[in-house]
Amino acid sequence: MNYQKKSLPIQQLANGEILTTQAYIFKGNKPGPKIYLQGNLHGPEVFGTALLLELIQVIKKMKQMRGELIIVPCANPMGVNQTSYNSMIGRYNHQSGINWNRIFPTTPSAKARSAFQKENNNLSIESKLAEILHSISSGSDFILDIHTTGISSAEHIFTYSWMHKEFSALNVPIHLTLDPKNVVGAFDESHVIPFLQSVPKDKISKVATWEAHHNSDIDSDILKQRLSQIINWLAGIWNEKPTPRTKIEIYSKxxxxxxxxxxxxxxxxxxxxxxxxxxxxxxxxxxxxxxxxxxxxxxxxxxxxxxxxxxxxxxxxxxxxxxx
Ligand SMILES: [Zn+2]
CATH class of the missing domain: 2.40.50.100 (RNA polymerase II/Efflux pump adaptor protein, barrel-sandwich hybrid domain)
Known part of the structure; x- marks a missing residue:
């Protein structure tokens, strides 16, 4: 597959250099859904970057594909560069104290606020990052945000109650149901909540946040497993037969x-x-x-x-x- 590699400027550093991130855009030769995948929105959650780079190697070798696939392996170049004494500490912007996954406008008033700030060239780095990631992902049929949890983690995924089946072929054993009434400004929410009143549910992006492993680690065996899971899920979306998981546990609290x-x-x-x-x-x-x-x-x-x-x-x- 041919692809376009787009360099997205994110932040000018104090010494004048420009920090960028890369989007890999694959366009299929058959019509099909638009899929968006990103990793490493929180700095210590490096596993997703490696996983998506492995996936890019697989997609590059494919002869044909349906629709469009956009991959941003490192969604937050500021966060991943925040380190201290052998630890990765970029879950928050240490200048502002803001959690990098609580920056996305999820209400009409928050959207209007960020539009005002943009018009007047008064954007915070959090708003700018949110805007760049949104501009490349909005309108996608499927959105998967890859995260990790803690120093040890049982793999799980967050999605809305009406979307569990859309992600079942990802073969994640534990699903947590997102509550549309409890909104925090996360990336997944920002593709759903603003549209819930005005757009039919089946036309809204199918979103999930996948806690695929634990922080600050890229275990090569887990990487292989997760790669086969994501390929299985994509195969299902592309109308090939995925291997379904027999048992999923769903928790809402x-x-x-x-x-x-x-x-x-x-x-x-x-x-x-x-x-x-x-x-x-x-x-x-x-x-x-x-x-x-x-x-x-x-x-x-x-x-x-x-x-x-x-x-x-x-x-x-x-x-x-x-x-x-
Ligand atoms: Zn995270």
Missing amino acids: YTHLYAPTAGYFSWIKRVGDKVKKEEVYAFVYNPISEKIIPVKAKFSFILLGIYGIPAIASGEQIGWIALT
């Missing part, structure tokens, strides 16, 4: 897990484990009391992600869970 007690956490449960109410999921080492405290679940949940800081103050985020 999910949240961070907060440290009920301060100290050094040693996890007993692993990601993917279902933890029953009253079950011990970790031991916590407290250096002042000398105690080793078993931490019991206050309610039942499935552990989806374990975050990266093992020694933590009470009430801080320690994991990502869905309620069972």
